[in-house]
Amino acid sequence: MWLLEAIGVLPEPLLVGFWGMEASRALIAGTELGIFDALAEKPRTAPDLAADLGYDAIGTEALLNALNGFGYLRRADGQYTLSRRARRWMTSDARFSMVRPMGLYRVLWDEFGDLEDRIRHGGERDFHHPDRDAEFWRRYETGLGAAAALTAPSVAKAIPFAGTPRRVLDVGGGHGAFSAALCRRHEGLRATVLDFEPATVIGRELIAEQGMSDRVEFVAGDLLEAEWGEGFDGVLLFNLLHVFSPKQCEAILAKAHDALAPGGTVAVYDAAHKETGGNINAVGGGSELLFYAINNTRAYPEATMRDWVASAGFADLRSKHPLGMPEVLITGRRA
Numbered sequence: 001m002w003l004l005e006a007i008g009v010l011p012e013p014l015l016v017g018f019w020g021m022e023a024s025r026a027l028i029a030g031t032e033l034g035i036f037d038a039l040a041e042k043p044r045t046a047p048d049l050a051a052d053l054g055y056d057a058i059g060t061e062a063l064l065n066a067l068n069g070f071g072y073l074r075r076a077d078g079q080y081t082l083s084r085r086a087r088r089w090m091t092s093d094a095r096f097s098m099v100r101p102m103g104l105y106r107v108l109w110d111e112f113g114d115l116e117d118r119i120r121h122g123g124e125r126d127f128h129h130p131d132r133d134a135e136f137w138r139r140y141e142t143g144l145g146a147a148a149a150l151t152a153p154s155v156a157k158a159i160p161f162a163g164t165p166r167r168v169l170d171v172g173g174g175h176g177a178f179s180a181a182l183c184r185r186h187e188g189l190r191a192t193v194l195d196f197e198p199a200t201v202i203g204r205e206l207i208a209e210q211g212m213s214d215r216v217e218f219v220a221g222d223l224l225e226a227e228w229g230e231g232f233d234g235v236l237l238f239n240l241l242h243v244f245s246p247k248q249c250e251a252i253l254a255k256a257h258d259a260l261a262p263g264g265t266v267a268v269y270d271a272a273h274k275e276t277g278g279n280i281n282a283v284g285g286g287s288e289l290l291f292y293a294i295n296n297t298r299a300y301p302e303a304t305m306r307d308w309v310a311s312a313g314f315a316d317l318r319s320k321h322p323l324g325m326p327e328v329l330i331t332g333r334r335a
């Protein structure tokens, strides 16, 4: 089979369009249903696992076989065990566990359900509406937080501060993972996360899990309306500007300027739209579609974001790509 693919005989869209869909749903279902954690405890046959978890026997076996086919489980003498890949990523206690991101991907499946209609007709969608149910906010913030934890230490390291930072404001910081990473890096630093109330409920729990509640606090509010406070040494605008219109982004940068002490650093970290010419990589193209599907928005070009930072009065602008990631980190200093 893989040989057929390698020589270009197997239609590649079949792999991505059909198997990609099956693999994605099997992985999500495997985590949602606790299959990986259960098999990490002890290998089992399909009927035993179904009986232990109280699931349908035929459905359980079908899922196990799919996960076996996609390389996440091994099967020998009817017993299923985790493959190396599954042990590395798919259990709750794995070092870089993908269990929580899978919960977020489950939410995103629903958002993509009417994609064709949305592209045909456009229309508004407010993904981050504070009235969405608690389960949405749990999946969203825990999933984002777990994904952010992979890059947060490197992003934190890349942010320049004039002196020793004491207070940072993490606007739309939700899960608090970037704040926590920054606090771990800078002794004595305290962070305030501003986000919608249901996001702060989850963020507080996640930060408590990490034993960082004395360093990271949460304030609930709509960032467009709320007072941000003042005298901060840093303001983080992480994965945030793509949620808002250009006018709102300008207003957000102006608020960041007002919230900073002289010499303070603003840090924008976001997907950057590749303006003209040339190919876009899968991460960049995928983000564009995701932002449209969930928010009706898009990633902005790096030059546009830099213009907003400069127009708000910041100097000493720098752009970096921590870990070589497609997201750009733009920093500027308040005079």
Ligand SMILES: C[S@@+](CC[C@H](N)C(=O)[O-])C[C@H]1O[C@@H](n2cnc3c(N)ncnc32)[C@H](O)[C@@H]1O
Residues within 6 Å of the ligand: 128, 144, 145, 148, 171, 172, 173, 174, 175, 178, 194, 195, 196, 199, 221, 222, 223, 224, 237, 238, 239, 240, 243
């Ligand atoms: C894409 S997430 C980014 C979260 C985090 N900064 C990160 O980089 O992973 C956007 C965050 O902004 C928050 N948000 C969106 N609109 C907001 C608003 N008007 N007021 C407060 N928070 C908002 C969302 O709840 C969410 O936590």
